[in-house]
Amino acid sequence: MNDQATRLRRMIEDKHAVNGTGFGTGNNKIGQRAGKTGPRTIAITSGKGGVGKTNLTVNLAIALGNMGKRVIIIDADMGMANVDILLGTTSRVNLMSLLNPDVVLEDVLLRGPYGVSYISGGSGLEHAMEMTVAEREILFQKLAACEDWADIILIDTGAGIGNNVLDFIVSADEVLLITTPEPTALTDAYAVMKGYSSIADQPNLKLIVNRVIDEPEIREVVGTLSRTAERFLKISVECLGYIYDDQMMIKSVRQQVPVMAGHPDAISSRCIASIASGLINGQREKVKLGWRGFLKKIFKPSY
């Protein structure tokens, strides 16, 4: 299995190797801090795996970029490097490389194609608590500088409530919980809502329903999940948007060109653009912790 995975990875490697050195020369403007608490931190998560987190993250980043926002993706889905795969890139550095004294943020902040900027998490976020205090301090200090590069930070997490995923999502200001209408995905989405609402100080979770067929299906999914959350968890869950099941999305994944870049008029692209404008123009709770707050919770939980 592993061998097969390695061979596959090699096959797509070298198609686009990206280095983190292009950042200073690109059109990303440095130095404009995004308000007092820094960038908005939005975690994108799901209960069941394979429901569309990474596709949403990458295409949302492109849509937000089209709206003039500076976005950084943190690929926090341990070791899977999903973002690389969707972009057809290979990154040779990751967040852990920052522990090397010669490596600075700009070296790991990768400028991928289609204007997508991202940091591969490696095992850095998952194993934060196994590091020494000094190592965590280095990562905190170097990563904090992301606030000079971004208005919004999207964190693509792993699925489910294991592997510290709950730590990430409660540390972010906002959580987008993605599900498909399948009963198994809904049950697992509910488990995330339950875990999250039991530990979040101020729950701020919005639902996104992916791969929907028609409007009645959307209403049914949103109705079921929000009624259950209100009744059993005493939290209100709003739906930020939905994405139609779209062959063009599947084709784009195979071609390793995000649908928003290759087919901006596809139905899935239009749905994601609408989610992006909901994030920017919709009613928004005030930012509580921001990027530094997120990093503190991950790297300095006892502070």
Ligand SMILES: Nc1ncnc2c1ncn2[C@@H]1O[C@H](COP(=O)(O)OP(=O)(O)OP(=O)(O)O)[C@@H](O)[C@H]1O
């Ligand atoms: N709207 C859509 N229409 C059709 N197919 C879709 C749609 N969204 C996602 N898919 C399909 O689902 C697959 C999985 O998507 P993706 O990799 O984004 O899921 P994920 O939640 O990040 O998975 P993992 O949990 O493994 O990280 C895609 O490769 C694509 O084939």
Ligand SMILES: [Mg+2]
């Ligand atoms: Mg993924």
